[in-house]
Amino acid sequence: MSRKAKRSQNQSRKKSSLRKEQGTKQAACVSMESDFQNTGRLPVELFFLALLLIWSFLISCFPLRNMDIWWHLRTGELILERGTVPYFDWFTFVDFDRPWIDLHWGFQILVIWLYRWGGVDLLILTKAFCLSLTISFAWFAAGRAVPVWWKALLWVLPVICISGRSLVRPEMLSLMYLAIWMYVISRVETRPKLIWLIPLITIFWVNSHALFVLGLVVSVLFVIDHLIRVWAQGRFGIEVPSTTISGITFVRVGVLTGLACFLNPYLEQGVLFPLTLYEKFSVDQSFYSIRVGEFQPPINFIRQYGLRNLYLFSQVLLALLTLSSFFPLLIRKRVNPFRILLFIAFTHLAWKASRNTGIFSLIAGIILCDNVSDWIRLTVSFRTATGVLPGTSTVKSCWLTKSIAGKGISTIVFLFLTGSILTGHWARWGGEGKVLGLGEQKAWYAHAAAKFTGQPGMPNRAFISNMGQAAVYIFHNGPERKVFFDGRLEVNSKETFQLYEQIQQQMAAGNTNWAYVLLDEQGQLPVVILDSRYSRDEIRGMGANPGWRLVFADPAAAVFLDVQTADRLQLSQADPSPLFHPPGL
Secondary structure: OOHHHHHHHHHHHHHHHHHHHHHHHHHHHHHHHHHHHHOOHHHHHHHHHHHHHHHHHHHOOOOEOOOOHHHHHHHHHHHHHHOOOOOEOOOEOOOOOOEOOOOOHHHHHHHHHHHHHHHHHHHHHHHHHHHHHHHHHHHHHOOOOOOHHHHHHHOHHHHHHHHOOOOOOOHHHHHHHHHHHHHHHHHOOOOHHHHHHHHHHHHHHHOOOHHHHHHHHHHHHHHHHHHHHHHHOOHHHEOOOOOOOOHHHHHHHHHHHHHHHOOOOOOHHHHHHHHHHHHHOOOOHHHHOOOOHHHOOHHHHHHHHOOOOHHHHHHHHHHHHHHHOHHHHHHOOOEOHHHHHHHHHHHHHHHHOHHHHHHHHHHHHHHHHHHHHHHHHHHHHHHHHOOOOOOHHHHHHHHHHHHHHHHHHHHHHHHHHHHHHHHOHHHHHHOOOOOOOOOEOOOOOOHHHHHHOOOOOOOOEEEEEOOOHHHHHHHHHOOOOEEOOOOOOOOOOHHHHHHHHHHHHHHHOOOOHHHHHHOOOOOOOOEEEEEOOOOHHHHHHHHOOOOEEEEEEOOOEEEEEEHHHHHHOOOOOOOOHHHOOOOOO
């Protein structure tokens, strides 16, 4: 063997020896890190998770104030009574012949059972429990290398953002299903059999909310990520794909999930229904975004209110932190296509409509925890590979010191956050009046007006403004008595919405022409119910209209009847003073 060949062989042996030594150091460091973090980790993790969940539960316990719950409750009652879901509209006299794809029917049966057992209080407690359960699954879905006290702090912003839309709506189930979906995907490498839960989750989700499509989006992105990893083969900082799940398993689960989507009462119409909703805040966004608050892009609220609102500020900060968490990994040449695709897709949804910010916040929280977890692992590996590895006792002492300080700070933070809710300071900071409590928001719903107009002899039709109060009327009087327009935008057409606004404007101007549009076959005019907070112009206009009489008024709503009907029912002019200073204006 030549001298040159021997020199090359010796250099190769030295490099091989160095690689083995570095690998030994790296393994030792990772093992050391694991030992220091995981020694007694479970009790500590449960402690901080409990602090997070208690705070998450309390932050969602505020008096009921969303309007849609009442038509959901009435629909659930009717489904149980009739033994069928609706296929055409049940509640309006204008769009009665329009199809109604009610994928919420599972949620509606759930909430009517809860309402019968425990009323509004049980609905609120269940909503708060769903949020806590959602955060629990999200916690275990991401950030396994992150110290538990740090991980708890990382979830503060997502919980604040989600709580901003923590309402008794089908969305509360969608968030829970999405968190379970993400948990399953995060564990398929170590527990591959969990992937067979995906079709089962789909069956429940598709019969609870139209956002079941989000699970399909996540799955498609997961498959794309796998294909990218197969193509990259370890290049470009992309890890090689996992081999725990075979291609045939992916196909089988995908087929079963697709079939599960059709296991709803509306079959292919139910599968395609999410496209109808997406059209309203994409193609028709210019129409709906200026009329319905939750269809407005978040940027509109920021332009209008700035970042003084706690929930807006938290959403922006969470988005920036999650975006920033990618950069340290990219610098270290660590690319995770799945998280990047998730962030892009759910940022797009949140950018389109504020109603999607809660879902974005859940996904952003999972991505943020996973990115921080990868950054911790890479930092440890880098220090080991470069020889920056102090003695075991030094590492242990340093780690324990940081850990004790971090645990103390995190505990204080959560005690402070929980205390702020109990003392009412959180409600003042949020600026939305969401005080800790149960029951209904004071004078929020027009229950008394709806019961008053449901008496014998009253018209069987009602024009109600705002449209949210129509749900209250439906709960007490539907479907025998019907409304002109309500908040179910999946049923009511854009043309009906435009006519509804024209009538409101004519009412406010004291015009009488609108009334003739609403005459029924017997020439009967509808009863008019006007919300005391959001329909004040209409109340003034109707009060000045000699053809109509105020026959009922309380802090929540005013009721007007045409003079002929009021005389027939012997109803005199009501005292308007309760309308002057409605709560929560």
